[in-house]
Amino acid sequence: MSCVMPCAVGVDRYMLKTYLLTGKTDPRYLDxxxxxxxxxMNHVIKRTAGWTHTTELxxxxxNNVMEHLCCFFGGLFALGYSGLKDELHQPRKHLKTAEExxxxxxxxxxxxxxxxGPEAMVRLALICALPGTHPFPSRCGxxxx
Numbered sequence: 001m002s003c004v005m006p007c008a009v010g011v012d013r014y015m016l017k018t019y020l021l022t023g024k025t026d027p028r029y030l031d032x033x034x035x036x037x038x039x040x041m042n043h044v045i046k047r048t049a050g051w052t053h054t055t056e057l058x059x060x061x062x063n064n065v066m067e068h069l070c071c072f073f074g075g076l077f078a079l080g081y082s083g084l085k086d087e088l089h090q091p092r093k094h095l096k097t098a099e100e101x102x103x104x105x106x107x108x109x110x111x112x113x114x115x116x117g118p119e120a121m122v123r124l125a126l127i128c129a130l131p132g133t134h135p136f137p138s139r140c141g142x143x144x145x
Contacts, residue, residue, distance in 0.1 A: 012037070013072065015032040033080065037077065040073065045073070051104050052104055066104075068117060068118065073097075078098035108121055
């Protein structure tokens with residue numbers, strides 16, 4: 001059974017950048033970005049206990065691991081929103097996902113003693129690893145997906 005780790009591949013980032021850097025002249029890149037972004041938002045992005053995170057897929061089963069590289073999705077969806085507002089079916093969905101995912105990633109750094117985030121997060125448990133440092137301590141007991 002294969003495992004889909006969308007964050008490590010990075011192809012999705014190049015579709016949007018290529019479309020924008022070429023002056024939006026080749027609609028194939030727009031179509032590929034839109035299809036990829038919808039797939040990621042519908043199957044890879046998850047919302048659990050108030051947190052937005054990614055998960056790897058093994059077949060049809062999520063393994064609940066969020067790689068550090070997935071934090072780039074926040075920037076990708078923000079760029080998609082700012083560069084493609086008129087071309088996206090649901091531009092606000094891109095912005096909302098960007099904001100929420102970026103907050104999760106920020107907290108994965110902000111809540112460590114060193115300020116260095118983990119390479120991967122499992123069930124986002126690391127966000128609550130340091131008692132008293134989490135900005136939303138009431139969420140700590142609820143995290144798990």
